[in-house]
Amino acid sequence: xxxxxxxxxxxxxxxxxxxxxxxxxxxxxxxxxxxxxxxxxxxxxxxxxxxxxxxxxxxxxxxxxxxxxxxxxxxxxxxxxxxxxxxxxxxxxxxxxxxxxxxxxxxxxxxxxxxxxxxxxxxxxxxxxxxxxxxxxxxxxxxxxxxxxxxxxxxxxxxxxxxxxxxxxxxxxxxxx
Amino acid sequence: xxxxxxxxxxxxxxxxxxxxxxxxxxxxxxxxxxxxxxxxxxxxxxxxxxxxxxxxxxxxxxxxxxxxxxxxxxxxxxxxxxxxxxxxxxxxxxxxxxxxxxxxxxxxxxxxxxxxxxxxxxxxxxxxxxxxxxxxxxxxxxxxxxxxxxxxxxxxxxxxxxxxxxxxxxxxxxxxx
Numbered sequence: 001x002x003x004x005x006x007x008x009x010x011x012x013x014x015x016x017x018x019x020x021x022x023x024x025x026x027x028x029x030x031x032x033x034x035x036x037x038x039x040x041x042x043x044x045x046x047x048x049x050x051x052x053x054x055x056x057x058x059x060x061x062x063x064x065x066x067x068x069x070x071x072x073x074x075x076x077x078x079x080x081x082x083x084x085x086x087x088x089x090x091x092x093x094x095x096x097x098x099x100x101x102x103x104x105x106x107x108x109x110x111x112x113x114x115x116x117x118x119x120x121x122x123x124x125x126x127x128x129x130x131x132x133x134x135x136x137x138x139x140x141x142x143x144x145x146x147x148x149x150x151x152x153x154x155x156x157x158x159x160x161x162x163x164x165x166x167x168x169x170x171x172x173x174x175x176x177x
Numbered sequence: 178x179x180x181x182x183x184x185x186x187x188x189x190x191x192x193x194x195x196x197x198x199x200x201x202x203x204x205x206x207x208x209x210x211x212x213x214x215x216x217x218x219x220x221x222x223x224x225x226x227x228x229x230x231x232x233x234x235x236x237x238x239x240x241x242x243x244x245x246x247x248x249x250x251x252x253x254x255x256x257x258x259x260x261x262x263x264x265x266x267x268x269x270x271x272x273x274x275x276x277x278x279x280x281x282x283x284x285x286x287x288x289x290x291x292x293x294x295x296x297x298x299x300x301x302x303x304x305x306x307x308x309x310x311x312x313x314x315x316x317x318x319x320x321x322x323x324x325x326x327x328x329x330x331x332x333x334x335x336x337x338x339x340x341x342x343x344x345x346x347x348x349x350x351x352x353x354x
Binding site for chain 1: 215278285
């Protein structure tokens, strides 16, 4: 039995990366794992752009640093760009709710999957939510009809220290009934 | 190194459950793992109601079966109810976007974490998105100010066969640049 807890404890936002290329095969494996993520009615409302050619990596990094934050992203060696696709729900359900009703949650789950598979392979990731959308859309030729959900920076972490995770006390977030 | 791919391949929507109670400690461990999920600005916009007392489990199951779908949910032995909480973003970011801008994605990720930790412990789960919200809110005393995001049915699977996963062809969901 795989130990999810161990993986959840180890995965953290990586903010310093080694100057070491990420193998294409490892990036492909992240997509293969993410593809298996569950979604509402198995609608899979996602697609991915994997950015790995150095010049484009550098341009994508700039779109995440335009607010003067996230400067460490300049060290990342690749990016996953998570794109929202139209969700085809089961007819029985599609007649009741908007096609994208569950999509944001599904996209959040698929993004976590990408990060967990990367962690399994010894790669660091950092999820970035704010970026220059028009510029990123143009760089990656993403149609206006698709939302750009999140960007995930990828690379080999330059250290292996797992920092303490700061979370709300467990008793404050759960009730048992 | 934990193998996330193995876990992603094994986890599936469980639609038949054994008549076997789920240990409280295992449910707690699922919450402990989910609590570690990354979120925007570490905002952790979630709380959980864990339903395990048999009478209430039965009542909650009914709220998911009111549309005449999900009848197998009546076999589940526990539920995680994932509740949306207000996200406190970093001031630098909170001045630009709504507090809940990233919350749905974070809630999707935390729901996947619950399912993965359950799978690690040999438990089956099924994520349910449509349920009688007013009734569930009343049963669990969830304030009107909080959204009920998803319900996760939990129990021991009555079989161990991993079904084939049907997903879009990988080449149709990814571009490499």
